[in-house]
Amino acid sequence: KAGVTQTPRYLIKTRGQQVTLSCSPISGHRSVSWYQQTPGQGLQFLFEYFSETQRNKGNFPGRFSGRQFSNSRSEMNVSTLELGDSALYLCASSLVDSHNSPLHFGNGTRLTVT
Amino acid sequence: TQLLEQSPQFLSIQEGENLTVYCNSSSVFSSLQWYRQEPGEGPVLLVTVVTGGEVKKLKRLTFQFGDARKDSSLHITAAQPGDTGLYLCAGEKDSNYQLIWGAGTKLIIKP
Numbered sequence: 001k002a003g004v005t006q007t008p009r010y011l012i013k014t015r016g017q018q019v020t021l022s023c024s025p026i027s028g029h030r031s032v033s034w035y036q037q038t039p040g041q042g043l044q045f046l047f048e049y050f051s052e053t054q055r056n057k058g059n060f061p062g063r064f065s066g067r068q069f070s071n072s073r074s075e076m077n078v079s080t081l082e083l084g085d086s087a088l089y090l091c092a093s094s095l096v097d098s099h100n101s102p103l104h105f106g107n108g109t110r111l112t113v114t
Numbered sequence: 115t116q117l118l119e120q121s122p123q124f125l126s127i128q129e130g131e132n133l134t135v136y137c138n139s140s141s142v143f144s145s146l147q148w149y150r151q152e153p154g155e156g157p158v159l160l161v162t163v164v165t166g167g168e169v170k171k172l173k174r175l176t177f178q179f180g181d182a183r184k185d186s187s188l189h190i191t192a193a194q195p196g197d198t199g200l201y202l203c204a205g206e207k208d209s210n211y212q213l214i215w216g217a218g219t220k221l222i223i224k225p
C-alpha cells in the first residue's frame with residue numbers, strides 16, 4: 001500500500017507570492033491533517049479535513065487555507081508569503097479521524113521563502 | 115505557549131549507552147504518542163500510551179506514561195546508530211481532540 005505522498009518535495013518562493021502544496025493520503029484514509037514544522041517549535045497544527053469538510057483549524061492567519069477533494073486528496077495554499085512561512089509542511093492521513101486512528105505522515109514539502 | 119516540554123532538546127551519546135528523554139506538561143492528556151522522525155522524512159508513530167502508569171516496550175525502547183497522565187518518558191537501552199532521529203511526543207486532550215506537540219529531542223548515536 002502506497003504511503004502518504006506530498007508534492008513537491010522542495011519549493012523556493014519569494015515574499016508576496018502564493019504557493020499550493022498537494023497531499024495524496026493512503027488509499028482508504030478519509031482524514032487529512034496539515035502541520036507546519038520549524039526547528040525548535042515542533043509541529044504546529046494547521047487544519048484537518050474529513051470528507052471534504054474542514055473539521056478543525058489551528059491558530060494560523062487566513063493566508064493559510066486548504067481544501068479536500070472527493071478522492072480525499074488535499075491541497076493547502078499560502079498566499080502573500082512571508083519570510084516566516086519558511087518551514088517543512090507535513091501532511092498526515094488517518095483512517096477515520098486524527099484522534100481515533102494513527103496518523104501516517106508524508107515526507108513533507110520544504111518551503112523556503114526568500 | 116509550549117504545552118508539552120521535551121528534554122533534553124539535544125543528546126549525543128556513544129553506541130551502547132542508555133538514555134532517557136522526557137515529555138512534561140502541567141496539563142492532563144487522555145493519551146500520549148511518541149514518534150521518531152528521521153532526516154528528510156515525516157514522523158513515524160512508535161507507541162501510544164493511554165493509561166496513567168502504563169509502560170510499553172518496543173524492543174530496546176521503553177515508554178512510560180506518568181500516573182497523573184501529565185508526563186511521559188522514553189528510555190532506550192544499549193542505543194544503536196539506527197536510533198538516531200528526532201523524537202517527538204504528542205498529547206491528546208479530551209476537550210478538542212487536537213494533538214499538542216512537543217518540540218522534540220534530537221538524538222544522535224555515534225558508532
